[in-house]
Amino acid sequence: MGIEIRGINKFFGDFVALEDINLSIPSGQLTALLGPSGGGKSTLLRIIAGLESSDSGTVEIEGVDTTNVPAQKRNVGFVFQHYAAFKHMTVAKNIAFGLEIRKRPKDEVKDRVQELLKLVHLEQWSDRLPSQLSGGQRQRMALARALAIEPSVLLLDEPFGALDAKVRKELRDWLRRLHDEVHVTTVFVTHDQEEALEVSDSLVVINEGRIEQIGSPDDLYDRPASDFVLSFLGPVTRLGDHLIRPHDIEISRYEQAATATGRITRWTRVGFEIRLEVTPDDKLHPDPIQVVVTRAEATALGLHEGDQVWLRPQAGVEPVRA
């Protein structure tokens, strides 16, 4: 159940947008499609919604083959990056749209709209036009509009991409809590790995039209299947012949069994963390190694710029062979 995608291919002329995508999205979960821009994740989402057609392959939603079902009959809620608010309608009318199309009785529509306005905290704004709302409010309205039709799946295409950092963070938390309340199968597209790691139950990393890895946020972060996943999900540095996250390196001013030794040649403080650059003594691997420590750690270890240091992976960390 949920969404079953089998053998999807999509070409734009010669460009391969999606290549043999097979994916099972379980019911009731919040799944993120994560990847760089132009990697095909939005195209996949639009194919699920029926806003785009695939060149081959099938899509099943809740056990029904919807490959040839037009978008308006799929009962899919879709939220766009730029809100796609109906500009000539009030907030309440926007939310009621799907229900009015379905010719539901007036009273029922009214009650449902009230309920949704409350859910997205826009009760005060029901008679306003979208142009009188902030970006975050418009996106909440768009979400309510999509939820009004009680969709079998909710699809969000970079829903917070057009918002500023603070609102983005708020809406992200809010979406997570909303999902815990509503439990509709939700798929959202993002290129922001932090957003994906924080909000989703499971992650699908898509790059150049192919699925790189599927798994829980922990799986992907700690056990990346490829260099690409490792480097896309967070910062990466090279220690010896392995790739490792800068904060997974143990650093010491005293001689110890070490993968690399070198001198601290750069010291950048960003808030509570300190980003160090260590230039290795090993002439075979001359590229500087990035190390991240907290300010407290740096003080405890007595680190200073110019110190000779010994580096090795922290206990329990399995670096990936480069």
Add this chain to the structure above:
Amino acid sequence: MRQPKTTGTYVRRGLVIAYLFLLVAWPVSLVVKHTFDGGLDNLQTALSDPDVVFALQLTVYVAVWAVVINTIFGVGVSLLLVRYDFPGRGILSALIDLPLSVSPIVVGLALLLTYGSTNGLLGPSLRDAGIQVAFAPLGIILATAFVSLPLVIRELVPVLHEIGTDQEQAARSLGAGPWQTFRRITLPSVKWALVYGVVLSLARSLGEFGAVKIMSGNIAGQTQTATLSVEEKYQDFQQGTAYATSFLLALIAVAALVVVSVLRPKENPDGD
């Protein structure tokens, strides 16, 4: 941001005002002045001349039909041009502008060559089917629709581009079919552009002369429109009637423009 006013600002403003005054305001006001030279006499003379009354009625009849045709066709072609990609779209887009760039006389001749009932390409077969195009109201409507064709389309196309397809796609995902999407989303979004296009098209249709003159045969009381009547009366030394008819023509067009600019919402309804 507002720039400080300098002498240059006033000079530029003065030039624009003088230009508009000499070219538009003054000549038009002279028509009005001459219309009311003898009080309401000219208007009364004109409106008691059955040929003039007929010409005015025909003009309104023709203009309304031309506008209806251009509205339906214009909305269709605009959607086609903006929402669909097909071979020859660029050529179609260029052809749409043709009626604006080609002299109406040429348009009239071209239509006559196609629809003329004796020598035209389609005319004789249409006549056999009982449809008279040239020298009949149908031909006048055709000629008028042709010359005012681009006005609706040129108003709609940029607005359709600007609103994009997001709202239409959202409507579809919410269950709206193509017709519902068009009626509830697309049409209200382009409403004002459409109204403006229709008014421009109406004004142009009321004033069409060249194409209509050739296509109509210019028979007073039968196929003579108001503009043709103005010319005839003027050359016939009935200047008073000519002025009065011109005044009425201008009045309808100006009234339509004024009504629209009053109705049109002041603030930008699109937000950002």
